[in-house]
Amino acid sequence: ATKSAFPNQDEWELTPTTTIREVFDEVQASNVDFGVAxxxxxxxxTVSFTLDCLADxxxxxxxxxxxxxxxxxxxxxxxxxxKSPLLSNIDDEKSAKATPLTSLSHVKxxxxxPQAFGQTAKFFATYLKGVETIEVSSxxxxxxxAAADATGSSAAVAGEVAGEMVGLDVLARCIEDREDNTTRFFVLRRRPCSSRSDDGVEQEFSLPEGLPWTTDRAESLLASEAASSSSARSGSPVSATSGSGNGDDATAEKADAYKGLYKSMVSFTVPHHTPGALADVLGCFKRRGLNLTSINSLPSLIAPFQYLxxxxxxxxxxxDPExxxxxxxxxVEWVEGVAERWRWLGSWLNQRRR
Structure with missing residues (x-):
């Protein structure tokens, strides 16, 4: 994931960490420019460890x-x-998926x-029922x-490269429950201390160019779509009532071009004893035509069974053209009324637009 976010390896030094929390620690301490979690x-x-760090x-x-x-x-x-040769029904070890390549009777x-176990539940229910599963940090x-167990009775669910690095054999390939199994990663950075202007308004900070998720990529996407749209319209008759100089039409076209281009995230609490408090907050988004794509929650730690x-x-x-x-x-209603302890968590280019 880090290599896809920072494809030019000559320009970036990659620093691995053991846990997700260490990624946040390194970014907050300015020991690295960016983190990927x-x-x-x-x-x-949702990956609970990352959500917990974002809750802060x-x-x-x-x-x-x-x-x-x-x-x-x-x-x-x-x-x-x-502990045994390939099963007789395995013709091609590389192409076999979601079935054991060899007997698993020795695996204890x-x-x-935890995420990997959750994504491979069907395989465990079918082939490793009753086997002890032990959750670790990565x-x-x-x-x-698994490699450190000299008895050979331990196994691991991991990527093939991880096994190659420690000399483990592949006992089964592609054991995820779904073929479209995909993980979304966030690119994190430390907000500069000087990110507010003289009037107290938070300002956008600069990002490097030439990466798949930065501003220049958004500009390239908009330009490409505009060119395609113009080409598609060039052979079509223009309505006599359309008015080529209509400012409202231009604004509407720009708004449509930006639809789904970016995503943002905020966190907040609500007064839990006020009926409809969460609905009131979500209504603020609806009134401004902002499409919600996900909602998550964690205990707020303010009081038991109250949530962030x-x-x-x-x-x-x-x-934000509109x-x-x-x-x-x-x-004012949002900041001082229905939403409490709100925090802006960021805006970024949507990598799966439409």
Whole structure:
């Protein structure tokens, strides 16, 4: 995922971390320029570790913001030590999917990340029922632990490369429940201390150019779509009532071009004893025509069974031709009324637009 977000490896030094929290630690401390962390999986849902760091309920990461996203197709392998030859029904080891390549009777325990276990539940229910599963911080750590077991009775769910690095055999390939198993990653950076203007309004900070998720990529997409649209209309008769210089038409076309181009996220709490408080907050988005794409929640730690909400929606705080997002942020009702403890978490280019 990091390599897809930063494809030019000559310009970037990649620094691996053991846990998701360490990614946030490194970004907050300015030890790195950017961090990449998994946010959600198409099969197993939100990555709780990342959501917990974004919640920042202990004020550990006050300056971290989301500035990009990347999607990665995820394939899981069962890795371990082979105790028997390939099964007789396996004609091509490389093409066999979601079925064991060899007997798994010697496997007594399997290590992996909780997300990986959640994405491979069908395989475990079919072939490893009753085997002990042990959750660890990462799939690479799982491979290391399986390799360290001299008895060969431990296995790991991880990527094939992780197995190659520690000398494990592939016991089964592509054991994920769904072929379209995909994980979305967030690109994180530290918000500069000088990101507010003299009048207190937060300003956009600069991003490098030439990356799949940065501003120049958005400009390229808009230009390409505009050229395609112009070409499609060139052979069509113009309506006598259309008015080529109509400003409203131009504004509408620009708004349509920006539809789904960006996403943003905010977090907030609501007064839990006020009927309809959450509905009132969501109504602020509806009144401004902002399309919600996801809602998550975590305990707020303010009081038991009260929650911090995360809302992701289409639109950008920095590139907002109709003023919908800026109107939301500047709304007195939003800031001082129905939403409490609200925090802006970032705007970024939507990598799966339409």
């Amino acid at each position: 998994p946010f959600e999986n198409s099969t197993h849902g 309920r202990l004020a550990t990461y006050p300056n971290i913001t989301i500035c990009g996203e990347a999607y990665l197709d995820v394939h899981h392998f069962l890795l371990g030590r082979r 325990r399997v290590y992996s990340h 799939t690479s750590k799982a491979a290391e632990l 909400f995360f809302v992701e929606f289409e639109g950008s705080r920095w590139d 003023g919908r997002v800026s109107g939301l942020v500047g709304d």
